[in-house]
Structure formats: structure tokens, C-alpha cells
Amino acid sequence: MAAVPTSLEPVQLGTGYNTPLWAKVLKWASLALVVIIAALLIQRLIASGSWLGVTLTAFIATAVLAVYSTRRAVPMKYLLPGLLLLVALQIWPIVYTVATAFTNYGQGHTLSKEEATAQSIAQSVKEVEGSERYRLSIAVPEGSNVATADLVFLLTSPDGTMQVGSSEGLEPLAADGVQATETGKITAAPGYTILNARQANDRSADLEAFAVPVSDAAGIKAVGLSSAFQGAPTLTYDAGADTLTDTATGTVYTPKDAYWTSPDGEALPTGWKENVGTKNFTDLLTNETIRAGFFKIFLWNVAFAALSVISTFLLGMMLALLFNDDKLKGKGIYRSILILPYAIPGFVTALVWASMFNQDFGLINSLSGLNIDWLGNGWWAKVAILLTNLWLGFPYMFLVCTGALQSVPGDVKEAAKIDGASAVRTLRSIIMPLLLVAVGPLLIASFAFNFNNFSLIFLLTKGGPFNASDTTIGETDLLITYAFRLAFESGSPNIGLASAVCIFIFFIVAAMSYSGFRRTKSLEEVN
Template sequence: MSLDVREAAEVTTPPRPRRELTTAFVVSRIAVLAVAAAILLYAVPPLVAAESWISLTLLLLAGAGIGYLYLTRRFVPAKYLVPGTVFLLAFQVFPVIYTVSTAFTNFGDGHRGDKAAAISAIETGSVRQAPGSPEYGLSAALKGDTLVFLLVDPKTKQVQEGSPDGLTAVQGARLGVTGKVLEAPGYTVLKAPQAAARADQIAELAVPTRGGLIKANGLSRAVEGRAALTYDAGCDCVKGDGDSWQADESQGYFVNAKGEHLAQGWQVNVGFANFIRVLTDPTLSAHFLGMFTWNMVFAVLSVLTTFALGMGVALALHHPKMRGTRFYRIALILPYAMPAFAMLLVWRDMFNRDFGLINQLFGLDVDWMGGMLSAKFAVILVNTWLGFPYMFLVTTGALQAIPRELTEAASIDGAPPWYAFRKVTLPLLLVALTPLLISSFAFNFNNYNAIALTTDGGPFPAESPTVGGTDLLISYTVRLAFGTGSAQFGLAATMSVFIFAIVATISAITFRRTRKQEDVYA
């Protein structure tokens, strides 16, 4: 009997319907596979050339997994999750990990490569022409995408290719009246403007010879010389010019007995040295607390002023007796629709002391960007003007979601409008808008454009030419990494870690309080 029931169930159970493949689904699948294939084609050759077999294996496995995922009908949820996860890893997780790892190194100018690259740069940079050494006519050229020298012996007119691998004879080259190469089979000879654009690369290129190295002396002449400084692997030191520089692995420098180091170093792990420097270095620690305090004030005031102004306008337009609300709403979001960088530059000119609109309009003679307090006031005012339309939009949406019966009930009970707003409307608004206020705080805490395009961190006091009165931590970090004579990426990454920790801590505390608020008004 049980067998008959089972057979009947098998007969009566309808087959699972096959999912129809929509055009959008097929196109999206093809697009994902095409992007994956393009990445593989782009990334595989460099990895093979670098003999990075582990990375190559991981890349091929990832490509095979994506291909299998999107060529099968199974794992439908994963088809939607994988692209988002990949973008999350590529644009969020990886930058954070890379920044944190950089903070533990001395990465920066003079420490961009490994030790071998530093030794090569030291030896190449110390090449000096010896008396009676050969000179050549020089033409910079491209062999494929590689920069090479086309060297002409002034006596024999023989043309040779000079590259990091050495000298190679060139056949069929055509010389000009000045003795320089005009054309050569297999080469693209650079014209003067093109060579000038690659002047740094030309100056760095060194061609090894039996007698030393050939280096460019300008853009049309090359000389052979010897390296004044040479590396001795036996003592792990650089010798020359009557001195010796010992390798110091803790600093990534070659240091002599006097404590002086050569300009070129290499990247090493320095542990917590950058973090200790931020907290203990007099130059940094003396200004860190002041910058942090102003950073907090700027972020908090930016949120409060934009929210207060945006909410006030939204409440005014939300009143049932208000007319022409569509026109006002369109007009009020114009600052939000304008490119922020352009508006910041316009406001900067409006605050100009000599020809700025604000001084001329009100008959003032205020150096807005020259004083500490006036510059800070100007920056907050500009940021308020740029940010309040966003708060106006989100507050308008939140107000429309609050039932009017609640405020009407408070009015019937005899509550004054201000009391009803404070006890009913505002708490409900904060429940909906607190996450946006937190994100606005995080954005303004790192609002680099608002500072860079208006005050550029200034004014700068005489005793502190690198830290300005309106500098945020992020603007100082950018100046530390890119704006000084020597870029210090490791130290800048350390500052970024501090900024991340500060914003993350404040956001976590605020979100915790928001949950309690939601429990009260749920």
C-alpha cells in the first residue's frame, strides 16, 4: 500500500518549472563574464613576466570560479552577491588594509623601492665623467614602449643602442648634419619636445659598459664615466669619496660613522615608529591636539548648522497653509545641484579682502582669509550654504512620513507649537535622520575640499609654516604626503589610521545611542 502511495505521489508531483532567461539577465551575465575575461587578459602577462605564480594561481582560480558561477543555472543568490563583494573588497577592504600596512613602513621619497633599487640608484647617481672618457651624440628613442639611447660615436659615426642591458650595434640608421640619429629601423626617435617631456627618465637611464656607465648629459650628449660610490656586499656598505656608509636595516639607509646617511634609501618595516612619532614628535604633537579640536568643531558645527537651517526651511514649507512650495523647493536645492568645487572657488573670491563681494556689499574691510577666527567663520559659513539643501531634502522626506494626527493630537491637548515640535516632531525626525547625521559628521570630518579650495589650510602663523589655522587632520595629512619637499607616505598613512579610528569610535558610540532612541520611540 505504501508503495502505491509513493508511486502516486511521484506521478502527481508536478515538475519544477524552468526559469525563463530574461534579456536583462543574459546581458548582465555576458557583461560580468566579459569584464572577468578582460581582467584576466590584462593581468596575466605582467604576472607571468614577474614570475608571481601565487598571484597568478589565485587570479586564475577566481576567474574559473566566476566563469562556472555565471555559466550554470545554480547559485542564483551568489550571482548577485559576488559583484558587490568584489567591489567591496577592491574599493573598501583593500585600501584600508593597504593604508594600515603602509603606516608601519617608512614608504616615501627616498624609500620607494627595495634595497637593490637603492644601491643601483646610488651607484648610478654618483657617475662622474673621467678625463679622456668617450663622449657620444645622443638621441632618445623608443623601442616598443621602452626608452633607449641611440648613441653615435663622433669619430666612427657608428650607432649603438644603449639600454640597461648594455650596448648593441644598430644598422641602417640615418644621421643628420649634426651627427644625431634621425631615423633607425625598429625605433621611434623622440623629437625635442618629446624628449624634454621625458627628461627625468633620460637622466635616470644608465647604460653599463666595460669602463663604467654611460649617462645623458643633457638631451643631445652622453658621456661615459665611473661610479664614485660603489656597493661592497662583503661589508654590506657603500664606499667611495674617502668614506663608508654602512647599511642600517632599521632605517632603510646607508649611514656613515657621523650618523649622516645617503639620500637614497629603501622601504623597510618600522613597526610603531610612525605612531610614536605622531604622539611624541614636538613638531607633530604640538599641533595635533589643536587640529583635532578644530576638526571636531568644524564637523559638529557643519552638521548642526546645515541640519538646523535645512530643518527650519523644511518645517516652513511643510506648513499646510504654505503656498508655492514646489517653486521654493526647486530654488532651495540649487546649491546642492551646483558643482561643489566651483562653488567653493566662487565663495573664496567673494571673501577676498580687496575685490570680494561680501566686503563691497556690506562696506567692510575684513581680511577674511587672513585672520584665524574670520577664516574659520568663513569656512563654516560656506560649508553651511553647500550642505543645508541636502538636509532640507532628507528632512522634508522624513516630515512627510510623520502622521499629521500626532501633531494635531498634541495641539488638541493644548500643547504649544514649540512643545509639540520638541516632544513629538523632533524625536521622530531624529530617529529617521540620525544615521544621516552620523554620515554627515564623518564626511565633514574629512571634508578636504572645503578647506583646500577656500583657505588651503591657512592662515599660516610664522611659527608654524606647515600647519594652518583652518587645517583639518585630512588636509594636513595630504600636505604631509604630497605638499612638502619630501613626501612621507608612511607617516601620512599613520595619520589616516588615527582619523579612521576617531571617526569609527564616534560613529559607533552615536549608533549605540541611536538604537536606544529607536527603542523608546518604536
């Protein structure tokens, strides 16, 4: 029989408990798996030169081992997964967006300066006069990922000699197991996976930048997907002077606005990403065209969010008051019907309403006998968006207000009735203050949501209608749809400028939300 302690002595946490063998095996197997995955990831990051990624991966792996390999730090065993997800899904995107806002990142400016220089030199390769042409098959090492692995050229010279061309140079290709067409194009080779036309086209950017080195000044380049030639670049880089020189014409290119630019202003097509300081922010505030469009969108953005919140709240509250009457029969059925719009996916509703607003064949014009160009006229497009958002948003407000009304004490309303207060006075002086205590913070959250209601605008009007003279700014654009168009849909996508717009959105919503929460604190006295 175990001895009974004679005094209340502190017992160390974890003592007297034997962990099952299967749990120990599972724990250490999981930790070993984490180490293996981290090691593989670090190898790839080192190969790509991402030292920040190497540091973060090593730190996370060390933290996991330190926390879960001992019985100490019990709270951290629960907090660590949440902290890692917080950093990965919240903090890192914010940091990356802020960092991007201070760069020129966008079309033509996605590479580093070194990569852009190397690509410009590779693009200048011209066929050496008198050199022979090769039959070409594009391949990757067998077993590797065809979308990311290093490219390999399987070459057949005119005399039938087969060779393998990689970033290291040319090597003979053993004929054993090699299959080729009558023209000499290799269709199968041991140790290599030959890319089909679609796979090769997907890697056209890599293919354009790739060349098999033959000498310091020559390399083998692909021309199409079935032929290659030996060529030499016409551009040479002078690291000391930081210039590119075209040996064929004598033109000297110098860095200007993140492009290699000649004295007469002609720039090479490949630019690079660089820090531009506060240029994106000053463009939004000082560039006349951008500034006019930005403030026009901002005013509509605030109006849209405010009107959406007010209209959905008023309709939801009135319906909640109507169906909160104890004398009404079948309230459960009515309430279920009213929340149906909330149960249907928003993107489906937006597409349905877009078809209903069609001027020629839409249900609204057909039933009303009107001939309104709902989506082609700027003002009517705004009305259409507000009506659609009212349909989408009132069920949520109806549910919230219904729950808040049912929590209002009945004796308070009874006391008001005894004191002679009318129904309107009871609603204004008692029910509304108590209702806003619960609903106030949700109204602020709804405002923030509608301020960035990208999906509704994009699916219903795509930000349009647009002015023929300026297709970058639409009549119903929100700041978030404007940022999306700058980043992905404009003639010259500018992700850096779009990131600056997103930072403005963040501070605008934060300021308005802070002001709203400050005001809702006054409602706490109602309780």
C-alpha cells in the same frame, strides 16, 4: 503533445531550457577574452617581479572561469562582480593604507633597498679618462609605449660607426634606412621610435638610472639628451658586509635610517622604503611639534563637524517647519528656490564664497561696510568656513526634514491639539522625536562627512592662514587636509606619516559614529 506529469516531482533548475547559440558564443568569447587579458597582465607582472600581482590575477581569472563556465553557483554569478569591486575599491585601499602607515614611504624613500643601491651606483658613474664621446638619440622599440618601454641608446661614435645600446650591451646598427644629421645624431632608424625632448624629459629618472653595459666595471651614460660617454662607477657594493665603498675617496657607507650614510653622517641622496614599526604613530603622540599641531587640528576638526551639523540641521528644520504649513501658498516654488544651493557643484560655491570673503574687493565687506580680514585672520577664517558650509548644507537638511515632517501622522498632531498642547509643546514632545527617528542616522553620516570635508577647506582657505614660524599647520586645517599636506605639499613629503593620520581619523570617526548610533537606538521606542 508533451506528456503531462502525474505527480509533483522536483524539477532540476535549468532543465528544459535551450540557451540560444548567440548567447553561448558571447559567453565563451567573453571568457576567452578574460583569459587573454589575464595572460597578458601576468606576463607584465612577471617581468616587473610582482609575484603578489601574478597570484591575485591568476586567482581572479580562475574564479571567473569557475563561476561562469558552468550552470552551477547561480548566486555567485551575481555576487562575484560586487565582491571583486568591494575588494578592489574598499578593502585593498584600506589594507594598503594600513601597511603604508608602518613604513617610511615618502620623498627619498620610494624604492626598495636593492633599487636604491643600484641607483646610487649608477649616479656615481664618472667619465673614463680618454674615452670617446658619442652622439646620442634616446629611443624605445618601435610599437612599444614610449612612457614605460625599456630605453635604448642609438649611438654614433666620432668615426661614424652606428651602434644600438640596450641593457644587454652594444650591437651594431645596420645603416639601411637610418637617417642622421650632419653631426651624426640619428633622427630615424627602422625598428625604433626616437623620443622627442619632452618625452625624454618625462623619463629623466629612468634615463639617469640607465647605462649601457660595456664591461663589468664600465658603461655608457647619457649626458643631456644628445651626448653620451663611457664611464665607470666610483661606488662598489659589498653584499657580505652590506656596505657601499667609494673607490675614489675610500669612504665606506653603511645603512642608517634608510640611507647609505658615511661615518661623518653624510648620506647619499637616494634612500629606500622600509618598515619602521609604530614610529609614525608614536611621532604623532610624542613628538612635541607634531603632537601640539595634531591636537590643535583635532579640536577644531570636531568643532567644525559638530557646528556644521547643528547649524545646517537647525536652519533646514526651521525652514521645513515654515514651509510645511498647509495654509502657505506657493510652497513648491519656495522649496525649489531653497534647494538651488544644493544643485550647484560644491567646488563652484566654495570658490565663489572665497572671492566674496576677499578683504579688499569681496562682496561681503563691500555691502556691509566692514573691513574684516576673513581669510587672513584665524578666527574669522573659521567663521567664514562655517558660514559657507551652512549655505552648502542647509538645503540637504531642508529636504530631509521636509520628507520626515510629511510622514508625521496628522491624527497625532490633532490629538495633541485637542489635549491642549501648545505649538511649542507639540514640536518638542511629538514632532521632534518623530523627526529625529528619521533624521538621527543622517545627522551622524553628516558629521562623518564634515569631519573629512577636504574640498571645502582646500578650496576656501587651503588650511590657512598659516603661522610664519610653522607653515605645515594652518588655523583651519582639518586632519584630512593636514594628512594631504604631509603626503604631498610639505618640504619633505611623508606618505607613511600621512597614512598614520588617516588611520587615526578612521578610528575617531568610527568611535563617534558608534556612540551616535547607540544613542539613536533609544529613538526607536518612539515608533
